[in-house]
Amino acid sequence: MKLPIFQVDAFTDQVFKGNPAAVIPLYSWLSDTQMQMIAAENNLSETAFFVPSNDGFHLRWFTPGYEIELCGHATLATAHVLWHELNYQNTELRFQTMSGELLVTKTGSQYQLDFPEKTLRPFELASPLRELIRANPVEVWENQKIMVVLENEQQVADFHGSFSGLDIQSGVILTAPGDQSGVDFVSRFFVNPASGINEDPVTGSAHCLLTPYWSQRLNKTRLTARQISKRSGDLLCQLRQGRVLMTGSAVTYLSGNIYLEQD
Numbered sequence: 001m002k003l004p005i006f007q008v009d010a011f012t013d014q015v016f017k018g019n020p021a022a023v024i025p026l027y028s029w030l031s032d033t034q035m036q037m038i039a040a041e042n043n044l045s046e047t048a049f050f051v052p053s054n055d056g057f058h059l060r061w062f063t064p065g066y067e068i069e070l071c072g073h074a075t076l077a078t079a080h081v082l083w084h085e086l087n088y089q090n091t092e093l094r095f096q097t098m099s100g101e102l103l104v105t106k107t108g109s110q111y112q113l114d115f116p117e118k119t120l121r122p123f124e125l126a127s128p129l130r131e132l133i134r135a136n137p138v139e140v141w142e143n144q145k146i147m148v149v150l151e152n153e154q155q156v157a158d159f160h161g162s163f164s165g166l167d168i169q170s171g172v173i174l175t176a177p178g179d180q181s182g183v184d185f186v187s188r189f190f191v192n193p194a195s196g197i198n199e200d201p202v203t204g205s206a207h208c209l210l211t212p213y214w215s216q217r218l219n220k221t222r223l224t225a226r227q228i229s230k231r232s233g234d235l236l237c238q239l240r241q242g243r244v245l246m247t248g249s250a251v252t253y254l255s256g257n258i259y260l261e262q263d
Contacts, residue, residue: 001259001260001261001262002257002258002259002260003024003025003026003257003258003260004024004025004255004256004257004258005022005023005024005255005256005257005258006022006023006024006077006081006085006252006254006255007020007021007022007023007044007252007253007254007255008020008021008023008076008077008080008081008250008251008252008253009250009251009253010072010073010074010076010077010080010202010204010233010248010250011073011076011202011204011227011233011234011235011248011249011250012202012231012232012233012234012248012249012250012251013109013249013250013251014251015251015253016231017231017232017233018073018201018202018231018232018233018248018249018250018251019045019073019200019201019202019203019231019233020044020045020201020253021044021045021046021047021048021071021073021074021077021078022038022039022042022044022046022047022048023047023048023050023074023077023078023081024038024047024048024049024050024258025050025081025086026049026050026051027051027052028051029049029051030049032067034260035047035049035060035062035067036062036066036067038062038258039062039063039064040064040065040196042064043064043196044064045063045073045191045195045197045200045201046061046062046063046068046071046073046074047061047062047074048060048061048071048074048075048077048078049061049062050078050095053096055094056093056094056095056096057078057082057093057094057095057096058095058096058097059075059078059095059096059097059102060097060098061074061075061097063191063195063196063197064195064196064197065194065195065196066194066195067098068195069097069098069099070097070098070099070115070205070208071204071205072113072115072203072204072205072206072207072208072246073202073203073204073233075095075102075104075113075204076104076111076113076204076246076248076250077250078095079093079104079106079111079113079250080111080250080251080252081252083106083111084250084252085252085255091105091106092104092105092106093105099115099116100116102114102115107247109249110247110248110249111247111248111249111250112245112246112247113204113245113246113247113248114243114244114245115204115205115207115208115243115244115245115246116208116242116243116244117208117211117212117239117242117243117244118143118144118208118209118212119143119212120141120142120143120147120209120212120213121141121142121143122139122140122141122142123140123141123142123146123147124140125137125140125146125148126166126167128166129146129163129166129168129172132161132163132166133148133150133159133161133174134159135150135151135155135158135159136151137149137150138150138151141209141213142169143209144169144170145169145170145171145172145173145189145205145206145209146168146169146171146172146173147172147173147175147206147209147210147213148172148173148174148175149175149176149213150174150175150176151176152176152177152179153176153177153178153179153180153186153228154179155174155176156174156175156176156186156187156188156228157186157188157228159174159188162190162193162198163190163192163193163198164193165193168190168192169192170191170192171189171190171191171192171200171206172189172190173187173188173189173203173206173209173210174187174188174189174190175187175188175210175213175214178224178226180226182224183224183225183226184214184218184220184223184224184225185210185214185218185223185225185226186225186226186227186228187203187206187207187210187225187226187227187228188227188228188229189203189206189227189229199229199230200229201227201229201230201231201232201233202227202229202231202232202233202235203227204235204246206227207225207235207237207244207246208244210225210237211223211225211237211238211239211244211246212239212244215239221238221239221240222236222237222238223236223237223238224236224237225237233248234248235247235248236248
């Protein structure tokens with residue numbers, strides 16, 4: 001069996017930046033085992049698989065370790081493949097996912113994701129996590145992911161460590177106000193070690209927590225965000241009626257084929 005595969009760098013307009021995702025178009029689902037093995041073989045933070053439906057597409061995302069409920073950059077990458085590589089004609093895409101229906105709109109050379117806002121709850125940071133982060137948090141919140149607000153961008157940039165062996169739910173976000181002109185806030189995201197990766201380069205789903213927090217704190221509904229991982233990436237975020245709109249670019253790095261043995 002031969003399957004097409006694309007690798008896309010999302011939330012950037014340059015290869016080797018942003019967050020790479022593999023995208024695999026299908027006409028019908030492979031088995032869960034096959035999709036998980038492909039994701040493990042790709043060894044990227046996420047591999048997206050999609051199949052056509054009556055009013056759009058069904059979309060699923062796999063880390064090297066397990067399937068996840070929501071992924072921003074791999075959704076953006078999938079939209080890029082449909083429009084840029086497969087010549088999809090509509091200006092709006094509808095994806096049915098484990099997190100409900102997600103919309104993506106083409107806006108010039110960029111793509112706008114329409115994701116659910118995550119309600120934040122105060123969180124008490126356990127001593128092992130506090131000691132690992134070292135810098136004193138300004139605030140700590142959670143909703144599946146733990147969001148640690150630090151005083152300044154340098155504290156976010158200076159973090160070096162691994163959360164292996166610690167209970168970090170779906171991952172840890174470190175965030176602070178942006179130091180550079182035109183950047184409202186910065187962040188980094190560290191994934192649950194069971195996923196098979198440590199730091200995610202650019203994380204759309206994390207901005208479902210970050211956007212409502214910084215929108216309230218800065219009294220702005222439109223925000224410019226930068227994830228300051230080694231690869232880095234930029235997002236324009238907007239809070240609107242319980243939804244988080246994230247706009248970003250994407251660029252194709254490679255296209256090719258996967259060869260699978262028939263069952």
